[in-house]
Amino acid sequence: MADRNGAAPRVVITGIGPVTPIGTGVTAFTESLRDGRSGVAPIRSFDASDLKVRIAAEVDDFDAERYMSGKAAKRMARFSQMAVAAAHLAVEDAGLDYKALDPDCVGVVVNTGGGGVNTVLEEQELAERRGVQRASAFFVPTMAPNMAACQVSIELGLQGPVVASVAACASSITAFIDAVHLIQHGEAEVVLTGGAESSLSALAVSALANMHALSRRNDDPQGASRPFDKDRDGFVMGEGSAVCVLETLDAARARGAHVYAEVLGGGRCADAYHISAPEPDGSGAARAMRRALDSTNLKAGDVDYICAHGTGTSLNDAAETSAIKQVFGEHAYRLAVSSPKSLTGHLMGAAGAVSVTATALAIDRQLLPPTINLDTPDPDCDLDYVSNQSREAPVRVALANGFGFGGQNAVVALARVAD
Amino acid sequence: MSSTTERLIAIVAEQLRVPSEKVTLQSHLLDDLGADSLDVVDLSIAIEEEFATDDHPIEITEDVAAKMLTVQNILTFLQENGAA
Numbered sequence: 001m002a003d004r005n006g007a008a009p010r011v012v013i014t015g016i017g018p019v020t021p022i023g024t025g026v027t028a029f030t031e032s033l034r035d036g037r038s039g040v041a042p043i044r045s046f047d048a049s050d051l052k053v054r055i056a057a058e059v060d061d062f063d064a065e066r067y068m069s070g071k072a073a074k075r076m077a078r079f080s081q082m083a084v085a086a087a088h089l090a091v092e093d094a095g096l097d098y099k100a101l102d103p104d105c106v107g108v109v110v111n112t113g114g115g116g117v118n119t120v121l122e123e124q125e126l127a128e129r130r131g132v133q134r135a136s137a138f139f140v141p142t143m144a145p146n147m148a149a150c151q152v153s154i155e156l157g158l159q160g161p162v163v164a165s166v167a168a169c170a171s172s173i174t175a176f177i178d179a180v181h182l183i184q185h186g187e188a189e190v191v192l193t194g195g196a197e198s199s200l201s202a203l204a205v206s207a208l209a210n211m212h213a214l215s216r217r218n219d220d221p222q223g224a225s226r227p228f229d230k231d232r233d234g235f236v237m238g239e240g241s242a243v244c245v246l247e248t249l250d251a252a253r254a255r256g257a258h259v260y261a262e263v264l265g266g267g268r269c270a271d272a273y274h275i276s277a278p279e280p281d282g283s284g285a286a287r288a289m290r291r292a293l294d295s296t297n298l299k300a301g302d303v304d305y306i307c308a309h310g311t312g313t314s315l316n317d318a319a320e321t322s323a324i325k326q327v328f329g330e331h332a333y334r335l336a337v338s339s340p341k342s343l344t345g346h347l348m349g350a351a352g353a354v355s356v357t358a359t360a361l362a363i364d365r366q367l368l369p370p371t372i373n374l375d376t377p378d379p380d381c382d383l384d385y386v387s388n389q390s391r392e393a394p395v396r397v398a399l400a401n402g403f404g405f406g407g408q409n410a411v412v413a414l415a416r417v418a419d
Numbered sequence: 420m421s422s423t424t425e426r427l428i429a430i431v432a433e434q435l436r437v438p439s440e441k442v443t444l445q446s447h448l449l450d451d452l453g454a455d456s457l458d459v460v461d462l463s464i465a466i467e468e469e470f471a472t473d474d475h476p477i478e479i480t481e482d483v484a485a486k487m488l489t490v491q492n493i494l495t496f497l498q499e500n501g502a503a
Contacts, residue, residue: 069436070436071435071436071437071453073436074436075457130464130468134464134467134468136460136461136464137456137457137458137460137461138457138461141457
């Protein structure tokens with residue numbers, strides 16, 4: 001797959017398919033980023049009235065049968081349905097006639113955090129009610145975490161490598177790193193890449209609340225996700241999917257496709273510290289950002305924008321800010337940082353894909369998405385976070401960060417492609 | 420159409436995600452209604468649940484399920500087992 005000069009092919013994003021609490025489809029999603037519109041609201045999908053946390057970022061209007069038959073939808077958990085929807089939106093946005101491609105050349109990397117965990121809860125409840133002997137034949141092939149990726153493969157008829165790996169909240173950053181490898185090593189020519197997550201439940205919300213991971217700002221849902229703000233008190237759990245079309249730059253140019261951004265490379269490493277807390281000085285996150293830079297020809301000073309992991313927890317935002325300073329030195333004060341999670345909430349296994357999508361759009365539109373709810377600066381968080389309003393700015397090179405429970409750190413580097 | 424038949428058709432339509440107008444007693448689950456082996460298992464469970472009563476439970480064993488190829492087969496089973 002090397003090009004004429006023997007170099008690995010350049011990989012670009014040509015299509016975007018978001019299914020998110022701030023919009024489904026690239027137009028709605030982009031407008032919400034531009035306008036700083038929050039997708040956080042009181043929980044609707046189950047009764048949360050007795051819980052400590054009663055807010056979330058849900059996808060309200062998701063209709064699976066717009067993207068697949070009722071038969072197909074019935075044998076998918078919601079995270080898989082959302083992934084299939086996102087994949088269809090992405091190939092449509094890319095103008096990619098995927099049916100005309102050799103199916104063996106098209107791969108799928110759609111990662112997740114919890115997979116079909118809600119299916120497990122529902123089936124367990126049914127089993128208790130009607131007897132475990134009446135277990136559904138669909139239980140296992142619905143809840144398995146690989147099924148978002150596999151259903152994309154099944155519904156679109158894609159027969160290249162299908163990968164579904166896990167890295168908690170870093171999962172769909174690693175998706176892009178693996179997709180680039182697949183293309184550069186000649187294992188696929190096109191890869192549908194992203195993440196999917198739909199694991200909101202009373203159990204999950206209560207458990208995360210008991211960890212003190214979630215914001216308890218129940219009376220002000222849209223103000224609850226406030227990364228880098230002094231009064232932040234945790235993240236807001238969300239659901240959704242984002243899938244992008246990745247292909248070689250040569251192929252994109254040959255078919256006259258619109259190129260959002262190039263995926264230059266990425267880096268990943270581990271904190272080796274704690275199952276949920278990040279290394280407090282941010283050294284693990286810093287090493288991942290350095291690895292991402294080292295995987296490319298870039299220097300720290302080339303980076304214009306960092307799409308932060310920025311969950312809005314006390315620990316992450318301080319550690320991530322420290323990490324950025326370690327890597328970028330004085331340049332940390334010249335680049336821009338923002339967290340789309342202030343709008344979308346934290347989509348967990350799909351968060352990375354939302355970040356990469358937002359970053360690709362920032363590069364394409366030369367418009368930085370905001371960090372909303374930044375009312376009171378935290379002295380430990382003193383960088384330019386694009387507070388409250390999106391901003392036009394030159395965005396040539398950007399990083400997208402993801403740091404997961406268990407200490408998995410992953411960072412992707414993206415850049416604008418000259419015409 | 421008896422109410423048993425109506426209830427049966429509704430369950431088959433719901434489980435196999437086909438319009439109820441498409442479901443007749445002659446419908447073949449696999450060939451006409453697009454069911455696969457997983458659908459047949461869950462359909463059996465749904466039928467057991469719908470037609471069982473507290474003093475009259477229904478059990479569709481795997482052997483019996485394997486022979487239920489048409490909607491009429493299911494109706495006959497229900498009639499023979501005192502559930503219709």
